[in-house]
Amino acid sequence: MAVTVSGPAHDYLRPDWTCGGCPSGTPWPCSPARVEYGERYRDLGLTVVMRNLLDLAAKDLANSGQIFDPSELHDRFMAWTRTGGQR
Numbered sequence: 001m002a003v004t005v006s007g008p009a010h011d012y013l014r015p016d017w018t019c020g021g022c023p024s025g026t027p028w029p030c031s032p033a034r035v036e037y038g039e040r041y042r043d044l045g046l047t048v049v050m051r052n053l054l055d056l057a058a059k060d061l062a063n064s065g066q067i068f069d070p071s072e073l074h075d076r077f078m079a080w081t082r083t084g085g086q087r
Contacts, residue, residue: 002044006062009021009032009036010022010028010029010030010033010036011028012028012029012033012057014055014056014060015060015061015063015064015066016060016061016064016066017060017061018059019033021033027052027076029076029077029080034080037050038051038081040058046048046077046081047081050077050078051077053077054073054074054077054078055074058070058073061073
């Protein structure tokens with residue numbers, strides 16, 4: 001059973017970490033979520049928020065038996081944070 005976490009319109013769905021507001025299977029954070037999180041958390045430490053979500057996603061994916069590349073997951077969650085959601 002997928003769990004939706006409230007927040008931006010493009011919520012993440014657990015345990016797969018896909019976007020609930022985009023076409024099925026779109027990895028989260030999608031482009032709109034990046035912009036929304038960049039705006040929402042810029043003053044509170046976007047990188048800290050996304051790092052915590054990265055840890056949660058890695059645990060969810062591993063516990064559900066999904067195979068993932070840790071470096072790709074890191075890029076997906078962290079690489080864009082330096083631009084505040086504009087990547």
